[in-house]
Amino acid sequence: MGDRDWNPLGYKTLYRELFKKHLNRQEMLMNMKRPVGWFFAFHPSELIYVFDLISAFPEQYSAYCAARGSSVDLIDASIATGYSHFLCDYFKTTIGAIIEPEKATKPLIPKPDFIVGSRALCVAHHEMADVFARYYNVPRFVVNYPYWTSDSLKNVDELTKEAEWADELYVEYTVKRLQKLVEFLEGIAGEFDEEKFKQVFKKSERTSKLLIEILKLMMSKPTPGSQREIGDFVFISFFVLGSDYALEFCQKAYEIIKERVKSGEGVSDERYRLLTFGIMPWHSLSLYEYCERMGANFPVNLYVNASVHLVDSKKPFESMVRRSMHFTNSSYEMLESIVKTARKADIDGALLLENTGCRITSMIIRPLADVLREELGVQSLILDAPQCDPRVMPMERAKTQIDAFIESLS
Amino acid sequence: MEGMEMREPFKNFYRIFRKREKITEYRNEGRKILGLLCNNIPEEIIHALGAVPVRLIGFYETTALANSKAPSWMCMYSRGVLEGALRGDFDFVDGIVSATTDDTKIQLFSSYKFYIKPSLAYLIQFPYVKDSLSREFFEKELERFVSILSKGLSAELSDEKLKNSIEIYNDYRKVCLELEKLRKEDSPKISSVEWFALILSSLAMLKDDFVKMVKEELERLTDFEGRNDFKIRIHLSGTDFYHLEILKILEECGMAVVSDDLCTSAGYYTGFVEGKDLRAVAKRYSECSACVMTLSHSGLSIEERLRFIKEKVRESKADAIVVLKDRGCEVCGHQCPWIVREADVPVLVLDLDFPVSVEQYRTRIEAFVEAHGGG
Ligand code: SF4
Numbered sequence A: 001m002g003d004r005d006w007n008p009l010g011y012k013t014l015y016r017e018l019f020k021k022h023l024n025r026q027e028m029l030m031n032m033k034r035p036v037g038w039f040f041a042f043h044p045s046e047l048i049y050v051f052d053l054i055s056a057f058p059e060q061y062s063a064y065c066a067a068r069g070s071s072v073d074l075i076d077a078s079i080a081t082g083y084s085h086f087l088c089d090y091f092k093t094t095i096g097a098i099i100e101p102e103k104a105t106k107p108l109i110p111k112p113d114f115i116v117g118s119r120a121l122c123v124a125h126h127e128m129a130d131v132f133a134r135y136y137n138v139p140r141f142v143v144n145y146p147y148w149t150s151d152s153l154k155n156v157d158e159l160t161k162e163a164e165w166a167d168e169l170y171v172e173y174t175v176k177r178l179q180k181l182v183e184f185l186e187g188i189a190g191e192f193d194e195e196k197f198k199q200v201f202k203k204s205e206r207t208s209k210l211l212i213e214i215l216k217l218m219m220s221k222p223t224p225g226s227q228r229e230i231g232d233f234v235f236i237s238f239f240v241l242g243s244d245y246a247l248e249f250c251q252k253a254y255e256i257i258k259e260r261v262k263s264g265e266g267v268s269d270e271r272y273r274l275l276t277f278g279i280m281p282w283h284s285l286s287l288y289e290y291c292e293r294m295g296a297n298f299p300v301n302l303y304v305n306a307s308v309h310l311v312d313s314k315k316p317f318e319s320m321v322r323r324s325m326h327f328t329n330s331s332y333e334m335l336e337s338i339v340k341t342a343r344k345a346d347i348d349g350a351l352l353l354e355n356t357g358c359r360i361t362s363m364i365i366r367p368l369a370d371v372l373r374e375e376l377g378v379q380s381l382i383l384d385a386p387q388c389d390p391r392v393m394p395m396e397r398a399k400t401q402i403d404a405f406i407e408s409l410s
Numbered sequence B: 001m002e003g004m005e006m007r008e009p010f011k012n013f014y015r016i017f018r019k020r021e022k023i024t025e026y027r028n029e030g031r032k033i034l035g036l037l038c039n040n041i042p043e044e045i046i047h048a049l050g051a052v053p054v055r056l057i058g059f060y061e062t063t064a065l066a067n068s069k070a071p072s073w074m075c076m077y078s079r080g081v082l083e084g085a086l087r088g089d090f091d092f093v094d095g096i097v098s099a100t101t102d103d104t105k106i107q108l109f110s111s112y113k114f115y116i117k118p119s120l121a122y123l124i125q126f127p128y129v130k131d132s133l134s135r136e137f138f139e140k141e142l143e144r145f146v147s148i149l150s151k152g153l154s155a156e157l158s159d160e161k162l163k164n165s166i167e168i169y170n171d172y173r174k175v176c177l178e179l180e181k182l183r184k185e186d187s188p189k190i191s192s193v194e195w196f197a198l199i200l201s202s203l204a205m206l207k208d209d210f211v212k213m214v215k216e217e218l219e220r221l222t223d224f225e226g227r228n229d230f231k232i233r234i235h236l237s238g239t240d241f242y243h244l245e246i247l248k249i250l251e252e253c254g255m256a257v258v259s260d261d262l263c264t265s266a267g268y269y270t271g272f273v274e275g276k277d278l279r280a281v282a283k284r285y286s287e288c289s290a291c292v293m294t295l296s297h298s299g300l301s302i303e304e305r306l307r308f309i310k311e312k313v314r315e316s317k318a319d320a321i322v323v324l325k326d327r328g329c330e331v332c333g334h335q336c337p338w339i340v341r342e343a344d345v346p347v348l349v350l351d352l353d354f355p356v357s358v359e360q361y362r363t364r365i366e367a368f369v370e371a372h373g374g375g
């Protein structure tokens, strides 16, 4: 199979700017001795900006360790301490960094003053929040979102997460817990500033709309961008949504992709359009480039899609709950929203990554493959791909499997 | 007590469990059967609505069908249930109920619903927190459960029926505590294999029937000769466990199992419903401290579990803990190091991979008994 020209959107510079601004903010707040909070994906990141908190996300730090090559030693350290092998890679990597910091990539994740555990994606977040809080002996607050089922949520838009109906019982309880979270944060970081809250949410709304638009544009033909760039959107939607720099990033990114689509250019000479799902294997992101160079592009990354939601600044608390209405937090009969997206994107196949140790994303892989086959007649390639442990997914083996799969599509 | 063989009436109880004898009987009587995927389901409600709650457990040497629909590294409990469901071995259930107590149980519920499409399926949403707001929420969640279940079963819940079911379940818990006493005597009268034969059978029949059957046997059980040929008293720790083979090895190596915190045993029957209504049921299930998911506002669930284990060890005068750590269990996976680190007695961790080839554990167990058994 030939190596085609690869023409990414060029978001690399934008990411560099974004990270720089984010780190500057963190440093400034460190100097001001502001409290450090540990949070998890799907946490309402806007509150970090409302309360001027220094934020740390074990998932993000672990992904960083995986990209820099230290995660393997950290995972081994956690297993040697007695934690099971078949647990979330993010948990094992972070625990490894706590137990044996000398082996971890620097700068280390800052020590928390408090932890917010949640279940908007996985119980594992809650389980690990417990363990981390015990190691550091710091307060921990829990927000439990519902796991959505067909009797509690109807007709959700896969990208915006707008639903025709959501059971009030669950929405109300979660809103109340989130209001309690605000009280908890007040106790830690000082008074709640109503005006700032509104401003942050306005920014978040604008950013969320841009993110959604970009992801819609990604479904254009040919696929305009690379998953190497789009995959990192989870950093924005999970961790820094509500910040000035996230908005700036999205404004620029949107202009770039809009122009690209207008010009009719693709990331490569497109032969196949693949849907992908699964947390990115941070140690081997070149996997996406490898496929794209063969003309197999990714107009849809369901994991990235799951990370975004439409923020309504007039209803901030409801928006925080809406964040949890993604398909990875819903029972499988609700996969119909995915079929709609896949149909719209006109896909030829799917590359599904099974993240060893992650029950939430891995258990859904085969039902997803079954649905895509039954509803759209497309085949899936399922790869064992723990997000921080490259030993389970040797690149050469993955490439061979991908070659055979792409061959089978022709 | 001679050897490790199971005696009557335990054999009879175990047969009822393995052959699903009572379940078949109830079905033949036209009763609806609900399969449970978790020990923390408020069964009183199901019982009061006239259905029979039974715990789904799958015993299989291999789980090829389950492995084709879910990762093979998942815990044995979930693979066993999925395998049974896909093979059609659970066709006797009219519906399933699970809870958000861990990722596995949530996803198992989704998978089951997706592939088997039972006409009734409910996932109980636990609040994880014990503050008044969450308690109120959980009461409403149970009202919701009642309303969906009533519709599905075409049955009405009355105060009287619920009160009656609460009494039956509390009776069941009392009986289990009575049996526990026999187990933790200085010369334990019930072996671990026999204990699990009893308790597992209670997961596969109406509690009314179980209580009646046990009460009929209680005098005989009390007269049983206790065991004195052991070297060490053990507390068993773990989650959804139901494999008797490994227990046999423990006992053959000189261990007497005198207590546990397993989801399929003490983690299931511990804690009474104090009251007669739905509020009381909500309180019991949201405060059951044997479970990983329920935590106080200020405390951590690991701490609650450790407290529970320590209390059990103290009461039963256990000399050591054996952790049955299923390699795919997320709960054991997170909590095991803390049990090892903070227990007041020595701990042996057995990493279980299924199917279990039990002999591989013998040497380690013998060495542990040698090191810690007073003789
Ligand atoms: S990888 Fe899976 S288990 Fe780990 S934090 Fe993400 S969703 Fe949760």
Ligand code: SF4
Binding pocket: B075, B076, B077, B078, B102, B104, B105, B239, B240, B263, B326, B328, B329, B330, B331, B332
């Ligand atoms: S508690 Fe452990 S064994 Fe039980 S379902 Fe959950 S992961 Fe499986």
